């Protein structure tokens with residue numbers, strides 16, 4: 001057993017720091033579907049880390065590619081300079097994106113991808129002479145990271161209220177689509193709620209389309225508890241945006257890279273946005289990296305002025321970092337070789353049956369699923385929202401299963417290399433705990 005480190009200096013993100021440091025949960029290593037704790041216990045990974053380790057842990061091909069890249073070209077400035085792996089990864093990524101979204105801007109996280117996409121949308125309208133389009137539309141219960149752009153369009157009050165006076169002016173929100181009264185126990189996309197997209201028409205009537213730049217939604221909202229798009233909902237959003245010249249952004253930070261059974265949820269649901277934000281699975285979670293895929297026509301609108309002028313005043317010191325690019329290329333190789341970008345489809349029936357097998361367990365008020373995603377919702381303990389799910393999370397961890405909680409919902413999103421025996425084990429532990 002390794003000695004416990006001093007815990008004081010690290011201010012942990014989105015964590016109850018004092019509670020955690022009283023009873024820390026320390027992970028020491030990981031391989032395949034499993035974590036191992038600092039005291040040597042095996043923990044099955046039901047969350048792909050944090051929705052990112054889609055090819056499973058400890059992939060030697062990625063480690064080797066990263067080591068090679070560090071020895072060859074450890075860093076290169078991304079402004080006015082380039083390198084092979086950056087261009088190669090952009091080309092490879094464009095090839096798996098929905099048709100037309102084949103121009104790639106690299107970032108270092110989902111939050112940066114979201115801010116980048118919002119800035120591109122605003123700049124695009126401005127350079128076309130539609131600079132009055134400044135309004136950004138998000139959705140209640142949306143999560144788009146923690147930058148000021150992301151919390152502005154996000155719909156989680158705890159992430160917004162402290163900074164409410166500092167949010168980007170003029171944003172508005174669509175209603176969320178979570179409706180247990182009509183859609184509880186849905187298998188796949190819920191039947192009811194396509195009409196909720198029509199709320200965009202209401203916002204257009206209120207603000208006028210000439211003031212609206214973009215709408216951003218997660219095809220499947222993950223961080224607020226696996227909220228699936230009702231049948232027909234994304235199609236309607238697309239149609240309304242088209243009718244009014246509004247750009248549609250899909251935030252695919254968690255749905256990208258095979259989670260729903262296709263490379264991107266856009267392909268799975270058959271709705272093509274104008275921009276896609278991504279991160280997480282792009283490098284299998286092992287080197288920070290994000291990206292925005294942009295429709296070529298939007299990109300080309302920027303390429304009009306004198307060729308010596310910088311077209312977009314935006315970028316990061318680590319945009320297309322060579323080491324991240326090497327990790328991304330090795331990750332895409334694994335996804336292709338092992339068929340992981342569509343594997344969720346093959347397993348989804350088995351997964352769905354296991355998820356809905358929890359129906360009838362104490363306090364379970366809904367189970368829902370898509371691809372290799374599941375949400376299990378509990379009746380809250382009166383006066384203690386979130387306490388029941390957190391307690392279940394702790395008990396699962398004690399018994400060797402990592403899950404993710406948000407409010408009184410458990411979210412499951414295992415690595416896409418999962419085998420049926422892992423599904424059985426995962427839901428066996430959950431059933432015992434419940």
Ligand SMILES: Cc1ncc(COP(=O)(O)O)c(C=O)c1O
Nearest residue numbers: 109110111143144145251253254
């Ligand atoms: C849909 C979505 N967008 C953005 C983000 C933010 O990503 P990051 O934490 O890498 O900044 C997340 C993170 O979970 C996410 O789920």
